[in-house]
Amino acid sequence: MMSSNKLNDTGSGVHSIGTTNDQFNGTVISNQPKTIHKRSPKQTKSNGKPIDKFNEECIIAHNEFRAKHKNTGKVNTSEELIKSAQEVATDMAKKNKFAHSWGRGLGWKYGENMWMALASGKVWQLYDKHRCRTTIKSWYDESTKHKYNYSSNKNDLVKVGHFTQLVWTTSRQVGCARAINDKTRKWYVVCHYKEPGNEQGSFTKYVMPLIHFVTT
Secondary structure, eight states: OBOTTOOOOOOOEEEEESOOOOOOOSEEEOSSTTOEEEOOOOEEEETTEEEEHHHHHHHHHHHHHHTTBTTOOOOEEOHHHHHHHHHHHHHHHHHTOOOOOTTSSSGGGSEEEEEEEEESSOHHHHHHHOOHHHHHHHHHGGGGGOOOOTTTOOOOHHHHHHHHHHHOTTOOEEEEEEEEETTTTEEEEEEEEESOOOOTTOHHHHSOOBSSOOOO
């Protein structure tokens, strides 16, 4: 999680991957030093405009989990945020450095959730099969550690910051992207949010309780 209030870095999800399922879309960092390659993303069209399939899956997953909470509306795609998320994901893959962007790109105008996988099997097969919902659910699973009674309990954003950004009610624009470095066997997912979440002192107002108890 990263947001405009400049809270401490909460880290992000890091996973060892054996099996997942998804189709490829993203930027490839090859095992040839200083060389970046791209595959043409698999896209469809809506009203004549291309749709980023990976980001579309991310948007659907966001709305699935946000729907579990009271007064938490759907998010929409932001091309601006897809671009900034892709820049950060590509940079991490290229530099083999898993860290928040902290002010790069759009400055403090967006929130940021990140995820990284380390493949133990055939990296390209696993990357091609990876679904964005797997990433989004890993962030949402932090909800089991979240305390809604803010007056008597303080939340540790290292443990719940990705969840709270995911369901932050005013974060209604989202852009997600991914990149891979096949030499290090790692791939990265980045989602950017506008307006940013996790503002100090505002959790009661912007992180809504569950509509009813629902297992994921």
